[in-house]
Amino acid sequence: MREVRDAGAKGAPEVDGDGLRSAWKQVRTRLRARARLRRQQAMRARSRRLKYATPEQVAYADLLDIGVTIGRYLLAGTFILYVFGFTPAKIPLSELPAYWSMAADQYSNLVGVGTGWSWLALIEYGDYMNLFGIAFLSALTIACYLRVLPFSVRRNDLKLGTILLLEVCVLSLAASGLLATGH
Amino acid sequence: MRLLLSLVLALVAMALVSEPALAESTARSATALPWWAWVLLLFVVTFVLGVIAVVAGVGGGVLFVPIVSGLFPFHLDFVRGTGLLIALAGALAAGPTLLRGGMANLQLAMPPALTASAAAIVGAMIGLTLPDNIVQLALGTMILGVVGLMVVARKSDNPEVPRADALSAALRMHGFYHDPFSGRDIEWKAHRTPQGLVLFVLIGALGGMFGIGAGWANVPTLNLVMGVPLKVAIGTSSVILSIANSAAVWIYLNHGAMLAIIAVPSMLGMMLGSTIGVGLLSRTNVAVIRKVVIVLLLLAGVRALLKGLGV
Numbered sequence: 001m002r003e004v005r006d007a008g009a010k011g012a013p014e015v016d017g018d019g020l021r022s023a024w025k026q027v028r029t030r031l032r033a034r035a036r037l038r039r040q041q042a043m044r045a046r047s048r049r050l051k052y053a054t055p056e057q058v059a060y061a062d063l064l065d066i067g068v069t070i071g072r073y074l075l076a077g078t079f080i081l082y083v084f085g086f087t088p089a090k091i092p093l094s095e096l097p098a099y100w101s102m103a104a105d106q107y108s109n110l111v112g113v114g115t116g117w118s119w120l121a122l123i124e125y126g127d128y129m130n131l132f133g134i135a136f137l138s139a140l141t142i143a144c145y146l147r148v149l150p151f152s153v154r155r156n157d158l159k160l161g162t163i164l165l166l167e168v169c170v171l172s173l174a175a176s177g178l179l180a181t182g183h
Numbered sequence: 184m185r186l187l188l189s190l191v192l193a194l195v196a197m198a199l200v201s202e203p204a205l206a207e208s209t210a211r212s213a214t215a216l217p218w219w220a221w222v223l224l225l226f227v228v229t230f231v232l233g234v235i236a237v238v239a240g241v242g243g244g245v246l247f248v249p250i251v252s253g254l255f256p257f258h259l260d261f262v263r264g265t266g267l268l269i270a271l272a273g274a275l276a277a278g279p280t281l282l283r284g285g286m287a288n289l290q291l292a293m294p295p296a297l298t299a300s301a302a303a304i305v306g307a308m309i310g311l312t313l314p315d316n317i318v319q320l321a322l323g324t325m326i327l328g329v330v331g332l333m334v335v336a337r338k339s340d341n342p343e344v345p346r347a348d349a350l351s352a353a354l355r356m357h358g359f360y361h362d363p364f365s366g367r368d369i370e371w372k373a374h375r376t377p378q379g380l381v382l383f384v385l386i387g388a389l390g391g392m393f394g395i396g397a398g399w400a401n402v403p404t405l406n407l408v409m410g411v412p413l414k415v416a417i418g419t420s421s422v423i424l425s426i427a428n429s430a431a432v433w434i435y436l437n438h439g440a441m442l443a444i445i446a447v448p449s450m451l452g453m454m455l456g457s458t459i460g461v462g463l464l465s466r467t468n469v470a471v472i473r474k475v476v477i478v479l480l481l482l483a484g485v486r487a488l489l490k491g492l493g494v
Contacts, residue, residue: 053282100256163294167297171426180434
């Protein structure tokens with residue numbers, strides 16, 4: 001017996017299956033308790049917010065938050081690509097000082113881009129790729145208003161719904177490019 | 184830090200009053216400086232403006248347009264487009280925190296934002312159609328008006344509103360917010376709503392025309408005219424600004440009055456400067472900085488007037 005025990009001790013180490021299972025159970029219990037605590041904290045924070053902010057206000061804020069973060073990264077990313085020459089520029093950066101004192105419509109005529117959304121045709125150029133991030137940030141408000149619209153429908157709130165729809169129409173008209181003017 | 188800030192402000196003031204007009208001389212010798220030097224300079228100037236804007240309690244947009252158009256060779260079209268974008272970006276960034284905390288009220292913001300955004304579109308279209316000298320003249324007059332408002336405008340922390348008017352009651356423009364200093368929940372309501380909405384039409388049009396944010400006008404209108412508590416007025420002004428400026432930015436963007444090489448460094452500089460400015464707020468004499476800003480705006484306003492008159 002002793003020889004067998006000694007041989008076991010010198011050979012492969014013993015694996016305590018019960019010990020591992022018990023350790024994993026403890027870890028799992030702790031992880032679940034932490035997740036439960038985080039959920040409870042999130043619910044308490046949400047009910048604190050709802051005390052001072054309506055549900056539609058919180059929904060507007062949540063979507064705005066996500067949109068602003070995405071917009072920031074879009075702007076930063078496209079600008080880096082533009083400034084460090086990873087994308088071609090319609091007007092080379094070195095030549096810009098000769099053009100940026102021109103009026104906007106004069107500059108657009110020179111570049112060969114019209115008004116409205118025609119800048120999208122030049123999106124492969126760095127200087128116009130950056131405008132995508134600017135358009136994204138400007139469009140955020142429309143998205144947030146559309147996010148809030150279902151609340152007015154659920155509550156049968158005609159006044160709120162009318163104001164929301166009117167604002168969406170105004171912003172969409174501005175975004176459409178139909179109102180683009182020139183000197 | 185105070186000495187450095189004073190030196191930079193003095194340099195900006197000297198540049199604004201120097202003859203011949205700095206922007207014109209720099210336009211002629213624009214190719215003398217490489218493009219990246221102008222962009223770096225723009226970043227530094229907007230960084231300083233961002234610090235000052237927070238400390239002095241004025242919007243970045245109202246400082247950006249007159250000062251950058253006076254110092255840099257960029258056309259006013261691009262400067263105005265960028266000014267709107269800067270104000271928009273700041274308002275969008277602050278919006279979620281203010282809305283969730285009840286410091287901004289969406290029901291209060293939506294009716295003024297509707298009138299202001301429609302007017303901002305018209306203002307932007309008019310501004311982009313007018314000859315440059317007329318815009319400079321009008322901008323100069325406007326900036327001097329802003330200076331006057333900054334000097335005389337009072338604030339009321341919690342205005343007395345005996346009764347909500349019919350329009351604000353119908354549109355549910357009321358609520359309550361938590362004041363951390365007193366530890367109380369303060370209920371508020373609005374009055375003189377029709378008058379406020381008319382003023383927002385004017386504010387939106389001027390903001391769209393000149394590319395400046397409208398916080399300098401939104402807050403007094405909400406606070407002194409409509410009787411909204413100051414903290415809610417400041418927070419809600421930011422939301423109104425984000426909506427109205429979105430409309431105007433689209434007009435400038437679709438007109439081609441947006442240059443990324445001007446817009447993005449300006450936004451970055453302003454954002455970083457504002458972050459530093461928040462940290463400096465408790466350590467700076469706000470009254471002194473506010474007086475310096477008033478002087479700077481006065482100089483920029485007079486400069487714009489003279490440019491408009493061809494002097």
